[in-house]
């Protein structure tokens with residue numbers, strides 16, 4: 001069985017606003033001739049996101065990577081920063097672009113996030129900050145991370161690229177740490193085509209962030225830092241504003257797919273589904289499955305290939321591990337013996353397609369293929 005129009009099933013599809021409504025916004029932008037530099041739509045989107053996520057201050061960016069780079073500059077982070085190798089490469093790249101040495105610490109087997117128990121051993125006199133990631137929107141152990149940061153006088157910047165609209169025990173996980181960075185890339189749950197944001201807790205910090213993303217301009221004649229150009233434009237902001245109309249509905253649709261996968265795959269030998277922690281209101285943005293070759297019969301990569309033959313394009317988020325790519329593999333902390341769990345998980349993980357417009361016959365097809373690969377093997 002192939003999808004009706006014969007097109008592949010991607011791991012995600014962007015949630016997009018209604019075209020005609022977007023055209024209306026475009027007309028307004030055209031008429032105003034105000035295209036960028038903190039315009040009407042930009043200001044409105046910052047306000048809407050702050051209200052929706054219940055966070056104090058939002059600074060919009062042209063993408064999440066520049067937001068990460070700027071977050072580090074905002075707090076003047078230098079030297080060494082402790083981070084996870086199990087993330088998208090932009091996490092560590094943001095350190096590299098600031099001339100900061102990444103120090104990789106292994107992840108927890110259960111939650112796949114930076115393991116707080118292993119952070120202290122990685123601290124040196126050069127350590128200035130911790131850069132954890134809420135992988136797949138699953139919250140880090142923020143209490144332990146903050147305790148260590150407080151003891152050693154370190155800053156904490158969360159790469160919260162997957163954590164738009166995740167609440168734990170009733171409050172947003174964007175409250176944790178000194179700064180939080182979001183990505184609004186087309187593959188993320190809330191998208192502005194390309195885009196991102198830094199969430200800050202006080203107005204002075206927001207002001208510094210806003211200077212830094214606009215070349216360092218504090219006013220027409222005062223340039224306070226060698227800032228970058230990372231502004232979100234009006235077209236992106238207008239697109240983002242229209243997303244609020246369908247946000248809740250799309251989340252519910254993803255939740256349904258998520259629950260269907262979990263129900264059907266929970267007893268498949270060799271397929272492990274990491275559970276969500278208690279008290280979590282999730283965004284259901286990714287569906288990671290861990291394929292354990294010994295019990296499943298074929299490797300994760302074989303399954304990936306087989307699904308691809310059926311035009312189902314899953315993704316190995318996150319493989320290769322950041323610590324294993326040429327730029328970073330030379331670091332002491334990149335050694336396999338330092339990161340056994342992250343290396344194991346990177347070999348097992350496969351993210352299945354998950355998005356609001358995924359149809360139930362497609363979900364059923366994916367489930368049956370994942371199940372059938374096991375059965376095939378048992379017949380041999």
Ligand SMILES: *Cc1c(COP(=O)(O)O)cnc(C)c1O
Pocket residue numbers: 063064065066087088090091133159161162183184185194195196
């Ligand atoms: C998507 C992503 C980024 C980068 O965001 P862009 O908006 O694509 O620049 C950073 N970190 C993580 C964990 C991501 O998934």
